Amino acid sequence: MDPRKQALRQFGAFLANVCAGELGIRTLDGGAVSLDPGTEVTVGGSQTTLGDLAHSIDAHLVALQSVSIDGPGVRDDYGRIADLLGGFDDGIGISVSCGSGSPALAGAQLLTAQPNPFRATTTIGYTVATTGAATIGVYDLSGRLVRRITAGVESSGSHSFTWDGTDDSGARVHTGVYFVRGRIGAQPVRAQLLVLR
Secondary structure (H helix, E strand, C coil): CCHHHHHHHHHHHHHHHHHHCCCCCECCCCCECCCCCCCEEEECCEEEEHHHHHHHHHHHHHHHHCCCCCCCCHHHHHHHHHHHHHHHHHCCCEEEECCCCCCCCCCCEECEEECCCECCCEEEEEEECCCEEEEEEEECCCCCEEEEEEEEEECCEEEEEEECCECCCCCECCCEEEEEEEEECCEEEEEEEEECC
16 A cells, blocks of 8 residues: 555544544453543653644644655655554554543543534534533644533533534634533533534
8 A cells, every 4th residue: 555545544543533532552451541632642752642643643744745755765754654553553652641631531421413524513412410510612633622612500401502613712613523522510521523624
């Protein structure tokens, strides 16, 4: 396979799996490690977050797109990227820290989003069991808050909000994957959204 296509395919799979929290790293007891953009990882002796790693790889891939595949070292660069990303599938050379850098999402309520993927707007639904504090926001791949959805008290029952794909300043966000994260009382909530432009 063409090394450029292989690296791009691996990067796409990596991003999709980070978004879904389904990277294939297994614990010694056979459980899965749930990873998100805030998860701290050590790769090749350097500590970073998955979000920062994704941005770094994305910038490198963009730079490589403008260079001939036959240029000096270009095929090797693509090969290193594919190998690095492939390592996440089996945990080779990857050390994960699921401490304070990674939100605990075990047992999180999955929010519904319709339509998803979307171009203009999506409606996100959630249920509140008992009246209580709720904080929900939309985050980008690096873990940066893009849009605050709610921060206050929510009454019990079903709720929904419509997100128009804009940030808190009203600017349209770029095509990509975004996360809805937050808490309703003590219950974490989450969803993954794909914005298409």
